[in-house]
Amino acid sequence: MKKLLKNIKLVLFIAGLFLVVFLANCGLTPLTIEVPSEVNAEQVATFTLNCGTEPRIANTDPPYTTKLIVGFMVPKSWKASQNTTVELISSEKGNSTLQLIPAGEKEPVSGLSWSDAAKKRFGIGPNLLDDFEWLVYRSVPAYTFVNNEDIKFKVKISSKVGSENSLCRLGFFVLSSKENLRPEDTDYTKYAFSNNFSVVNGSGELVDYVNPQLAKVEPVKSLDNDFVSMTFDAGILETALSNTDDIFLEARGITESGQQIAVSSKVDKTKLKPLGGKKYRIDIWPRGLLNVPGNENLVRLEYYFTNETGSARVGYGNTADPFRYTFKCP
Amino acid sequence: MKKYRITLKICVALAVLSAGFSGCSKEMTSATVEPMKNIAGTWKVVQITRNEEDLSQRVDLSTFRFILKEDYTYSFVDKLPFVVNIPGTFNLDDPQYPFYLLLKPTGGAFENKVSLQMPVKKGKTQLSMTLSPGCETNKYRYVFERVQD
Numbered sequence A: 001m002k003k004l005l006k007n008i009k010l011v012l013f014i015a016g017l018f019l020v021v022f023l024a025n026c027g028l029t030p031l032t033i034e035v036p037s038e039v040n041a042e043q044v045a046t047f048t049l050n051c052g053t054e055p056r057i058a059n060t061d062p063p064y065t066t067k068l069i070v071g072f073m074v075p076k077s078w079k080a081s082q083n084t085t086v087e088l089i090s091s092e093k094g095n096s097t098l099q100l101i102p103a104g105e106k107e108p109v110s111g112l113s114w115s116d117a118a119k120k121r122f123g124i125g126p127n128l129l130d131d132f133e134w135l136v137y138r139s140v141p142a143y144t145f146v147n148n149e150d151i152k153f154k155v156k157i158s159s160k161v162g163s164e165n166s167l168c169r170l171g172f173f174v175l176s177s178k179e180n181l182r183p184e185d186t187d188y189t190k191y192a193f194s195n196n197f198s199v200v201n202g203s204g205e206l207v208d209y210v211n212p213q214l215a216k217v218e219p220v221k222s223l224d225n226d227f228v229s230m231t232f233d234a235g236i237l238e239t240a241l242s243n244t245d246d247i248f249l250e251a252r253g254i255t256e257s258g259q260q261i262a263v264s265s266k267v268d269k270t271k272l273k274p275l276g277g278k279k280y281r282i283d284i285w286p287r288g289l290l291n292v293p294g295n296e297n298l299v300r301l302e303y304y305f306t307n308e309t310g311s312a313r314v315g316y317g318n319t320a321d322p323f324r325y326t327f328k329c330p
Numbered sequence B: 001m002k003k004y005r006i007t008l009k010i011c012v013a014l015a016v017l018s019a020g021f022s023g024c025s026k027e028m029t030s031a032t033v034e035p036m037k038n039i040a041g042t043w044k045v046v047q048i049t050r051n052e053e054d055l056s057q058r059v060d061l062s063t064f065r066f067i068l069k070e071d072y073t074y075s076f077v078d079k080l081p082f083v084v085n086i087p088g089t090f091n092l093d094d095p096q097y098p099f100y101l102l103l104k105p106t107g108g109a110f111e112n113k114v115s116l117q118m119p120v121k122k123g124k125t126q127l128s129m130t131l132s133p134g135c136e137t138n139k140y141r142y143v144f145e146r147v148q149d
Helices: A002-024 A114-122 B002-029
Strands: A032-034 A038-040 A044-054 A064-066 A068-075 A084-089 A096-100 A132-138 A143-145 A152-160 A164-168 A171-176 A189-193 A197-200 A203-208 A215-218 A228-233 A248-255 A260-263 A273-276 A279-284 A298-306 A323-326 B041-050 B065-068 B073-077 B088-092 B100-105 B112-117 B124-131 B140-146
Touching: A044 A171, A068 A084, A068 A114, A068 A152, A068 A164, A114 A132, A114 A171, A203 A323, B073 B088
Parallel strands: A038 A197, A164 A203
Antiparallel strands: A032 A044, A044 A152, A064 A143, A068 A132, A068 A171, A084 A096, A084 A152, A096 A132, A164 A197, A171 A189, A215 A228, A228 A279, A248 A260, A248 A298, A273 A279, A298 A323, B041 B065, B041 B140, B065 B073, B088 B100, B100 B112, B112 B124, B124 B140
16 A cells, blocks of 8 residues: 555656646747847837747647737836837748737737737836836737757847936847737746836936935826826935824925925825825815916926924925926826 | 425426516517607716726816707816816717717807717616817717716
């Protein structure tokens, strides 16, 4: 009896081992990416994806035929769908230009658009501010693979970067169209996020998507007639407000004509609500909060976070300078 | 008692079935006419989302009212970010199957077009509007219900 049990265990162990080896070798090889650390604003940046295939197909009848799908994630302000080319470079399968999958086409597994499906699966990676879009491209030709046809291929993405100075981490994925974006699949879907990527010599203040900020404003792009959410993260460093949970917004709006409108009263509508983890948030409608006249628009907001009496206040980088937010659209 | 229940069930089933059949024959003789949508009333906001993020519990919606009158004029009580902020006249793009609410502020040259749906939730007709009062890239959904008072 003992011997039989031992044999069963051995068989199971070998089967398990075989399965692990089989799975580990199946599909696409790990993705590596080549991304420059900085590019001048409004110039074309080139990103290279290195990948390969490892087809270990149990049943090759009918043969495994698939298209290549490539996705990449950039700040929305780049308007990258209008300024990007994606090319497959392969000595075995030939070069070809991939095409953007139309917004109306649904990814079959999630039922979402390809862009939303990618966002659901990969999110925004290590970035902290959500103002990104995933663009998903597909090869026009389909490619047939025989068993053990291990090849390497490259994908070259050329994209004109935006006009704003920014620091972010870009996202990339490759997958087989036959498999789609199955949530559990890690064999036929390979993804990677870049190291820090900067757009330099552009316009405006630096938009830092990567580093934790004392203050952040969402949506990243908005006007004074939007609802704007302002978050104060007191957990980042020791500030004059570290010992209180009663935190208020003090703000000054600057209009197109140069008029300044301030709000400094410590009331319910200027009080931030705790989110836990020493984070606090306030949702404001800037026009309403500052009572902006109908014929004026705010161009900019300067603001501090303060305690209930206003005796302690925190500004940009924990200095006496205010945080600044410019109202503009992408 | 059990017999009585079964008989009752059969009666109810027959009643439903006959009603269904009579409905069919009626439909074959006369086409149903979709009634004109009446959206007049005082409306309050019960839900707001911004780019699919629910803000309903985070912003004060208690005092804002959107008043649509039978004479096709509209006005507001209090203010929220909206496509128009002064009173004027309104219309529907199609009074039977509306897709858009058209708002023309008094003295304004343009009609502002707001995407409109009219779902019924818990027996109450709602107005669900999709709009971008600030940047076009920020999409809001305002869900209104009639004020019962």
